Amino acid sequence: xxxxxxxxxxxxxxxxxxxxxxxxxxxxxxxxxxxxxxxxxxxxxxxxxxxxxxxxxxxxxxxxxxxxxxxxxxxxxxxxxxxxxxxxxxxxxxxxxxxxxxxxxxxxxxxxxxxxxxxxxxxxxxxxxxxxxxxxxxxxxxxxxxxxxxxxxxxxxxxxxxxxxxxxxxxxxxxxxxxxxxxxxxxxxxxxxxxxxxxxxxxxxxxxxxxxxxxxxxxxxxxxxxxxxxxxxxxxxxxxxxxxxxxxxxxxx
Numbered sequence: 001x002x003x004x005x006x007x008x009x010x011x012x013x014x015x016x017x018x019x020x021x022x023x024x025x026x027x028x029x030x031x032x033x034x035x036x037x038x039x040x041x042x043x044x045x046x047x048x049x050x051x052x053x054x055x056x057x058x059x060x061x062x063x064x065x066x067x068x069x070x071x072x073x074x075x076x077x078x079x080x081x082x083x084x085x086x087x088x089x090x091x092x093x094x095x096x097x098x099x100x101x102x103x104x105x106x107x108x109x110x111x112x113x114x115x116x117x118x119x120x121x122x123x124x125x126x127x128x129x130x131x132x133x134x135x136x137x138x139x140x141x142x143x144x145x146x147x148x149x150x151x152x153x154x155x156x157x158x159x160x161x162x163x164x165x166x167x168x169x170x171x172x173x174x175x176x177x178x179x180x181x182x183x184x185x186x187x188x189x190x191x192x193x194x195x196x197x198x199x200x201x202x203x204x205x206x207x208x209x210x211x212x213x214x215x216x217x218x219x220x221x222x223x224x225x226x227x228x229x230x231x232x233x234x235x236x237x238x239x240x241x242x243x244x245x246x247x248x249x250x251x252x253x
Contacts, residue, residue, distance in 0.1 A: 003223075003224050003227030003228050003235060006223060006224070006227055007220040007224035007227075008220070010188055010219060011217060011219075011220035013188050013191070014191055014195045014215070014216035015213065015216050017191075017192035017194075017196040018196070018198055018199035018202075019199060021196040021199025021202070022199040022200075022202065022204055024200060025200045025202075041197050041200065042197075045194055048190050048193055049190075049194055051190065052191055055186070055187050055190075056187065056222065056223075056226075059187075059226050062179070063177045063179065063227075063230045066174055066177040066230070067177075067230075067239070069174055070171060070174040070175070070232040073170045073171050074243055074244065075243045077164065077167040077168065077171060078246065078247040079247075080163050080167060081102065081106055081164060081244075081247045082246075082247050082250050082251075083160055084157060084160035084164065085099060085103075085250065087156045087160060088102065088157055091150055091153045091157070094150070095143060095157070098136065098139040098142075101132070101139045102136055103248070103251045103252065104132055105135075105136050106247055106248045106251060107248055109129055109244065110241060110244045110245065110248055112126060112128075114244070121234070122233040124171060124172050124175040124233060125172045125175075136161065137161055137165070140154075140158055140161050174232065176231055176232075177230040177231075179226070184223075187223075195215075198212070199212070
């Protein structure tokens with residue numbers, strides 16, 4: 001489910017919970033709203049609130065850790081692309097085809113993962129990129145050294161290609177963090193219960209209503225950010241393409 005739809009559902013559910021509590025409070029007898037009842041409800045809701053905070057913390061830590069790992073791998077990926085280009089450039093004219101294949105792959109990966117058109121969905125893996133990567137590997141292995149320096153540079157290039165391949169699969173694996181739907185469903189249920197308890201003992205006035213709206217919007221926004229972090233290459237929060245653009249500019253210089 002898109003993060004915006006989930007956050008909207010959270011906002012509506014929390015407001016509905018607060019409204020249900022206010023509606024129910026006006027239909028209960030006075031003994032049901034006694035101080036002792038309020039204390040008992042606060043005790044139970046406090047436990048639910050603590051568990052909700054724990055779930056939110058776990059979700060945040062999971063998606064933020066994956067986002068940071070993806071960002072680091074993209075930086076390392078771009079650095080290794082530059083290192084491979086440096087080795088091929090030092091090899092000499094015989095590595096021209098390999099350098100061209102490297103530029104073609106880097107350009108395609110950049111356009112595919114960070115498309116300029118906002119209406120185009122980002123892709124971290126595709127058949128075209130796979131073929132371009134295989135072509136790069138073939139051209140690197142096809143180098144025919146004529147002296148000891150070129151032999152060493154070919155070995156460096158093969159090692160660099162192997163590192164790029166491994167990093168590419170790391171980025172593909174990290175391209176999406178799936179938050180279990182049951183986590184989201186349970187969290188929404190718990191937060192709604194908390195807001196029902198708030199509405200149960202809250203006076204009906206403008207201040208209470210405004211605060212319920214603001215608190216609902218804040219929690220919905222928090223969940224929106226968590227879910228956005230789960231897709232490092234899509235949505236509002238993305239891993240920047242600066243490192244890859246720098247790598248492509250270096251290859252074209």
